[in-house]
Amino acid sequence: MSDTQPAPSVFGVADVSVRFGGLVALDAVSFAVGHGKVHGVIGPNGAGKTTLFNVCCGFVRPDAGTVLRHGRPVSPRPDELAGMGIARTLQGVGLFRGLSVVENVMVGADRHRKAGFGSTLLALPRSDRDERALRERAMAALAELGADGYAARLPGSLPYPVQKRVALARALASEPDLLLLDEPASGLGHDEMTELGALIRSLTARMSVVLVEHHMDLVMSVCDKITVLDFGKVVADGTPDEVRDDPAVIDAYLGEEATHA
Ligand SMILES: Nc1ncnc2c1ncn2[C@@H]1O[C@H](COP(=O)(O)OP(=O)(O)O)[C@@H](O)[C@H]1O
Ligand SMILES: [Mg+2]
Numbered sequence: 001m002s003d004t005q006p007a008p009s010v011f012g013v014a015d016v017s018v019r020f021g022g023l024v025a026l027d028a029v030s031f032a033v034g035h036g037k038v039h040g041v042i043g044p045n046g047a048g049k050t051t052l053f054n055v056c057c058g059f060v061r062p063d064a065g066t067v068l069r070h071g072r073p074v075s076p077r078p079d080e081l082a083g084m085g086i087a088r089t090l091q092g093v094g095l096f097r098g099l100s101v102v103e104n105v106m107v108g109a110d111r112h113r114k115a116g117f118g119s120t121l122l123a124l125p126r127s128d129r130d131e132r133a134l135r136e137r138a139m140a141a142l143a144e145l146g147a148d149g150y151a152a153r154l155p156g157s158l159p160y161p162v163q164k165r166v167a168l169a170r171a172l173a174s175e176p177d178l179l180l181l182d183e184p185a186s187g188l189g190h191d192e193m194t195e196l197g198a199l200i201r202s203l204t205a206r207m208s209v210v211l212v213e214h215h216m217d218l219v220m221s222v223c224d225k226i227t228v229l230d231f232g233k234v235v236a237d238g239t240p241d242e243v244r245d246d247p248a249v250i251d252a253y254l255g256e257e258a259t260h261a
Contacts, residue, residue, distance in 0.1 A: 008071025010035050010208045011056070011086075011178050016065030018051050024232050025051040028065070031227040031237070033178075038200060038209040040223035042216065044252055047229040049212045050091060053182045056210065057081060057088050082110070087176035091183040093163045095155040101166050102151040105138035108170030141173035142166070145199070161192050172203075179203065182212045197222045216253070220244060228252065 012032030018025045026048045033039035041049055054060040056067060058076035066073045069084060081088060087108065095104045142148040145165040155163050164184065171179060181200075185193045193215065200209055200222050213219050219226060220240045228236040228243055230252035236243045243249050 009033055012068045013055060014066045014068060016055055016062040018060055018062050027232045029234055033208045033210055036204045036208060037224040038204060038211055038222055040219040040226040041212045042219050042226060043229035048232040049229060050182060053180060053212045056180055082174045085177045087171035087174045088180040089167045089171050089184060091186060093167050095163060095167055097156050101153050101155060102138050104155060104166060105141055105170045105173050106134045109134045109137040109173035138173050141169040145169045160187050177207045179207050179209045183214060185213055185215045185218050193218055
């Protein structure tokens with residue numbers, strides 16, 4: 001079958017540029033993630049990682065370039081991601097403070113929800129059976145993250161790393177085939193980061209993952225391919241081994257150390 005075309009990537013962007021006034025936050029950036037693969041996007045603070053993530057989620061419309069889903073151009077909208085089989089977590093936590101942990105995850109478990117579902121979760125009548133099915137999926141997602149014991153709690157009463165796990169459970173509850181993670185390791189200790197890495201690897205049996213992350217160690221140990229951004233440009237691209245010793249990558253991160261010193 002030598003004439004078979006390679007399968008299009010599950011997701012990616014092609015030549016995406018974003019400007020904020022005079023600032024070029026992204027300059028012709030491209031990447032693609034394959035089926036069941038983890039694709040990392042790294043770079044120092046201000047490199048454009050969150051902007052790229054926001055383009056992928058539809059929070060930011062690129063000034064140029066395309067978002068590709070299964071090889072086709074799409075214009076994602078944040079409230080339509082779940083219906084496209086895409087789930088995301090944001091930098092920080094982003095849970096609804098007034099909903100219990102399990103209710104937060106139930107919001108994620110409803111794949112066909114519309115914008116503002118969170119506020120309607122408690123207001124809309126739904127059948128007992130729907131409610132029970134949603135709750136079961138939410139509890140299963142919490143259990144996978146080892147957070148089912150917190151189901152009845154309010155998120156604000158929980159330690160930060162537990163809140164991050166709940167946010168991830170909410171993303172998984174929609175049963176996506178693509179998971180977009182923005183800095184999932186921020187605020188986590190070493191052991192929690194190791195656990196997170198193992199969890200992300202285990203997810204590849206049923207989904208692809210785009211991991212936008214500042215922590216080199218996590219990205220290097222978890223990703224199949226990595227795109228390195230600096231000042232909005234791709235400065236390196238390849239496997240962890242290929243980018244690890246790339247002078248442009250070392251420069252980008254050393255420059256940051258110097259700035260922070
Ligand atoms: N909404 C915005 N308006 C203006 N500038 C922005 C906005 N969002 C990000 N920027 C700028 O774009 C650049 C990239 O930011 P960001 O994508 O947050 O980087 P990272 O996530 O890698 O730290 C930074 O210089 C940042 O100040
Ligand atoms: Mg960021």
